[in-house]
Amino acid sequence: MYKLPIKLYRAAQVRELDRIAIQERGIPGFELMSRAGYAVFQCLRNKWPYARSVAVFCGSGNNAGDGYIIARLAMDAGLSVTVYCVWDPGRLTGDALAAYQQFAEVKGTVVQFQSGLDIEADVTVDALLGTGLDRPVTGAYAEAIAFINTHQKHVIAVDIPSGLNADTGNVMACAVKAECTVSFIGLKQGLFTGQAADYCGEIFYASLAVPDDVFEAVPSRTVRVIKTRMPDRERCAHKGHYGHVLIVGGDQGFSGAARMAGEAALRVGSGLVSIATRPEHAGLMNMNRPELMCHGVRNAGQLRSLLEKADVIIVGPGLGQSDWASELFSVAVNSQKPLVIDADGLNLLARAPFAKPNWILTPHPGEAGRLLQCSTAEVQQDRFASAAAMQAKFGGVAILKGAGTLIASEHELAVSTSGNPGMASGGMGDVLAGVIAGLLVQGLALKDAAQQGVHIHGLAADLAVEKDGERGLLASDLMDPLRQLVNS
Known part of the structure; x- marks a missing residue:
């Protein structure tokens, strides 16, 4: 063998x-x-x-x-x-x-x-x-x-x-x-x-x-993803060297999604993380994670100043599909910054599709069906073809989540087999978005950040279930393993 x-x-x-x-x-x-x-x-x-x-x-x-x-x-x-x-x-x-x-x-x-x-x-x-x-x-x-x-x-x-x-x-x-x-x-x-x-x-x-x-x-052009080593940090490094991630999300009742994405970005090494969210959430979201900088944003005008300071933007965790969400989505995706589009960001994109070369889309099969205007069953019928079709339609990198997550870039189609059934719980996708953005903001190329982000996310879940088993795994249980993995 x-x-x-x-x-x-x-x-x-x-x-x-x-x-x-x-x-x-x-x-x-x-x-x-x-x-x-x-x-x-x-x-x-x-x-x-x-x-x-x-x-x-x-x-x-x-x-x-x-x-x-x-x-x-x-x-x-x-x-x-x-x-x-x-x-x-x-x-x-x-x-x-x-x-x-x-x-x-x-x-x-x-x-x-x-x-x-x-x-x-x-x-x-x-x-x-x-x-x-x-x-x-x-x-x-x-x-x-x-x-x-x-x-x-x-x-x-x-x-x-x-x-x-x-x-x-x-x-x-x-x-x-x-x-x-x-x-x-x-x-x-x-x-x-x-x-x-x-x-x-x-x-x-x-x-x-x-x-x-x-x-x-x-x-x-199809490959398996294997974990690669993150570059060592110089002794004179400071937070400015490792980028600033901005998360746009957290509508009423969904503040936890943006909060988890933010901590995940920090845990894999982002220098700074800000969250643009509903004003009602801003004062509470970082109570047990004070390293997160949370800003109440009522409209696109208030978001623009935050976009200017960011290096990478995540749009979607807990964003919802309200008028507020649509307004913030529109201004965020029209910036020239690299983007990670997740959750309701994907649903808003499905309403009015367009392509960009510098974003990473992270749909599960249901969201992929909406993006491709077909059923979930049709997506799953040939996952490789579906991932490639999303990338061709929307540009950048397209991820198709699930057992054997696929990552489609312009010239390569990768599959990651890390992860386990314990990940079938709420918030896992939000953590993934944060991981990918946290790697992207540290200088990884779009394709590499997507591939390594997916793989490390699954490996973190595998580590998290070693002692207590798969059932009952929480998305927040991945935070400590994520830190271990990016340092190993």
Whole structure:
């Protein structure tokens, strides 16, 4: 197994990688299949060293060929092995047929799968369907997937959990819920966003010894986000060196949103943070965080002087959609300062869309649907396409929040897998907006501030749940972990 690569690929790109490796680099297809089977078997042995029995579920394509090789390796190691097929192995073709024939030569056991079978195994190998799936799973395949999910304990998926779309991460009617997945050659982008989070388990990678120049021949603009180190501070630094964030928000009943965004910006290192809010809130908002400078603003005229002093502006946390909100939104987004647009700032933008090159949009799928004038379901149908469409329409950087948050910039589409279900609580988006603005104001480029902000935000949530668990996590619980992360 290897460290997960940064680059991600669509299914068609992986097929091209395969073609180049086989046809142009002269690596026999059966050799690649054998390496794949060996990688999965090694992972199986490492993860479950005491396993003595293996059930391998095989379908009709090259994924099945991998399965038959895994079954033969398990037999060679002295394990009890049974292959359950949903496709007559005699009808396989090419390398997959050769893999089956090798298994048959060593008297391997193959049983036609039926849902009423009594199957007992320490580990189940899912080799039913591969990355080429483009329609809902039905028939015997659906029955086998349901059986695996209901009856089998430890499940390892070959290349991708059967039933999962390799490009979108969506479940095609049903999918295997694996404890781990071993992906080959090109890491599939669909493993890292959307519904995939509930199906892939731990993801491992095997390059199958494909030469590096093969990957250079198939460019990809999709990457995983990894944490990068913040630059060290000079001993003679002062607050003016690290920027001034202004937050515009906090309508009646929503003062906490702007307050949390402000503290998050401070916790990741912003030199100064001001909040422009309803006058009724200004005297109270910083009672337990006096470092925040809170200003009561009644109209756009009073906001302009604050905009002049700011380096980065957040518009939206708790802003509402009243006439007051619309007036402040209009003057803020017409400034030339870098912007982070969140929450009701996004809803106001959806009313009268326009583009800017120097802002970061942070919608969840519902807000993204309003920005793209489509349903939430349509957004989620292909999250990669939706994030790219928002960036193309609005410019700057577009974030699509959710499991496997996407960050779309002009030339790159990134995915961050940090975070956990405990983040399904109010205020998390406000904290994210503050984190991104706090990084942006310290000199990170627009793309980098968005990518690192999303990733650090999720990592902070992961740290926050280590001791007490996910349920009951509050957005404000992220503040101390955020400070730890930007200093590590």
